[in-house]
Amino acid sequence: MLRQLTNQSWSKHRARILNFITRYGEKRITLAALHSLRALSNEQLNPQVENLPPASIVTYTEQGALLGVAYAIADGSGHCIVVVHPEARRRGIGSKLMKALIQALPTFSCQVAIDNLASLSLCFNNDLHAVAMFKGPTGKATLRFERRSMNASPNIRNSNPVS
Numbered sequence: 001m002l003r004q005l006t007n008q009s010w011s012k013h014r015a016r017i018l019n020f021i022t023r024y025g026e027k028r029i030t031l032a033a034l035h036s037l038r039a040l041s042n043e044q045l046n047p048q049v050e051n052l053p054p055a056s057i058v059t060y061t062e063q064g065a066l067l068g069v070a071y072a073i074a075d076g077s078g079h080c081i082v083v084v085h086p087e088a089r090r091r092g093i094g095s096k097l098m099k100a101l102i103q104a105l106p107t108f109s110c111q112v113a114i115d116n117l118a119s120l121s122l123c124f125n126n127d128l129h130a131v132a133m134f135k136g137p138t139g140k141a142t143l144r145f146e147r148r149s150m151n152a153s154p155n156i157r158n159s160n161p162v163s
Helices: 007-024 031-038 093-104 117-125
Strands: 002-004 055-062 065-073 079-084 109-113 128-135 141-147
Touching: 002 093, 007 031, 007 055, 007 065, 007 079, 031 065, 031 079, 055 093, 065 093, 079 093, 079 109, 093 117, 109 117, 117 128, 117 141
Parallel strands: none
Antiparallel strands: 002 055, 055 065, 065 079, 109 141, 128 141
16 A cells, blocks of 8 residues: 655654664665654655645555565655565555655656666656766766656757766
8 A cells, every 4th residue: 555654653653664774775775865754854755845846755564564665756856766675576566655756746857877777677667767877976877867747848968978
């Protein structure tokens, strides 16, 4: 079952979610993204609050077992995390989580290191478009994905090339 967390449910499930991401993120989650999630205030999950970047946390559970977590802040450009339990992969859970994030935020983007094939596939399968390539926080070549708007220019330039 997919569940969009509220400020009350974030407080209740915070430790469980952080532990899940740390345990099953396979060392692909940047420290900055993890710190961002740890520092997330309850108010940021309330879309009515102004002057704070909006955030979304979505979980996927079956029979009470947490099988997946997704998090994005500031349209995903701040940080975006999708983690699925290893035994539950290849069942479409990551896509369901990603779709829920995309729908929850007014605009959406994310960054994926080019050696992370599962996450690249997840982005392409959810109709996100690679719009730039740059050196990411770990020093690896990284693609920036965005949800293409209806009036987006077909000539997107790469303003941050990998060197």
